[in-house]
Amino acid sequence: MNSSETGSQAAKALVRAQWDTAARGWDAHSPEIRAWLRGATDAMIAMAGVKRGARVLDVAAGAGDQTLDIAERVGPAGAVVATDLSPAIVALAEDRARGAGFTQVHCRVADGEDLQVEAASFDAAVCRLGLMLFLDPLQGLREMHRALRPGGGVGTVVFSAPERNPCVAILVATAFRHAGLPVRDPYAPGSLFSLGSPRRIDALFVEAGFRDVATTAMDAVFRMPSVDDYLAFVRSSASPILQILAGLSPARAQAAWDDIRERLRAFDTPTGWEGPNELLITAARRP
Numbered sequence: 001m002n003s004s005e006t007g008s009q010a011a012k013a014l015v016r017a018q019w020d021t022a023a024r025g026w027d028a029h030s031p032e033i034r035a036w037l038r039g040a041t042d043a044m045i046a047m048a049g050v051k052r053g054a055r056v057l058d059v060a061a062g063a064g065d066q067t068l069d070i071a072e073r074v075g076p077a078g079a080v081v082a083t084d085l086s087p088a089i090v091a092l093a094e095d096r097a098r099g100a101g102f103t104q105v106h107c108r109v110a111d112g113e114d115l116q117v118e119a120a121s122f123d124a125a126v127c128r129l130g131l132m133l134f135l136d137p138l139q140g141l142r143e144m145h146r147a148l149r150p151g152g153g154v155g156t157v158v159f160s161a162p163e164r165n166p167c168v169a170i171l172v173a174t175a176f177r178h179a180g181l182p183v184r185d186p187y188a189p190g191s192l193f194s195l196g197s198p199r200r201i202d203a204l205f206v207e208a209g210f211r212d213v214a215t216t217a218m219d220a221v222f223r224m225p226s227v228d229d230y231l232a233f234v235r236s237s238a239s240p241i242l243q244i245l246a247g248l249s250p251a252r253a254q255a256a257w258d259d260i261r262e263r264l265r266a267f268d269t270p271t272g273w274e275g276p277n278e279l280l281i282t283a284a285r286r287p
Contacts, residue, residue: 008135011190012111015133016085018239018246023088025236027063027096032233034065036222037128040157040279041066043218044126045073047283048155054123057147058082059112059140060130064093064105070126071102081117083110113139115147122147125154129279132158132195133240141208148286154210160217160278161196162186167222167275169193170263171234175244178256192240201282210284222275227264230273231257 061082097105162169186193198215224230
């Protein structure tokens with residue numbers, strides 16, 4: 001293993017550990033996440049061509065609320081294989097699927113860039129808010145392409161550009177400033193906005209071998225009763241932000257959160273807190 005591969009494995013081990021830590025917080029806020037991503041999830045599933053009886057691959061599935069939507073769509077004659085890098089999140093997804101009675105759901109720990117699934121064995125593949133965090137998203141798309149049968153469809157959801165996602169951009173920029181770190185290129189590999197350009201993500205799909213590539217932008221407002229409720233979600237489950245602040249003393253970390261809170265109050269409304277977001281939904285097929 002060369003130094004580049006060693007560094008990549010070390011980075012993934014760190015990400016895995018951090019998502020293991022954030023897993024229960026992400027799961028606990030599933031109702032809010034589900035409401036936030038409802039429209040994008042429905043569009044992704046439909047655009048990927050998920051149908052009754054289909055075999056579907058759910059990559060970077062997280063705690064699996066969209067996995068249950070897919071399971072309901074494919075029915076008992078279909079199958080859903082949900083993968084994630086984090087064993088803790090996979091365990092939660094499995095518990096959720098069993099609790100809902102979906103025996104057609106199978107959950108496994110897997111790196112999205114090395115899925116370890118049989119080639120040409122799925123009718124459709126999806127990845128919701130995961131692909132942009134891959135260190136090598138092209139390899140992730142190549143893995144989905146390999147997993148699909150000819151004619152199979154794929155659908156992904158990622159954040160669009162920083163200026164279209166101001167509350168997330170504020171979180172990231174303020175966290176970097178308090179951590180004393182230079183502000184990272186928002187389009188750097190593995191960052192929240194790394195695939196925020198339609199031309200960028202479309203080009204990756206084409207390079208991975210997909211055809212009929214089409215990307216659609218969709219507004220997705222994150223609604224919470226107050227800014228404090230939103231911050232409770234972020235502090236318990238938003239691993240990328242937690243990673244930036246991890247090295248600060250408790251006092252400096254609290255100062256960062258206080259600053260973030262004041263900046264996010266810009267999105268207060270008479271009826272609560274509404275954080276604007278724009279997502280990119282990309283659909284394609286394997287020839």
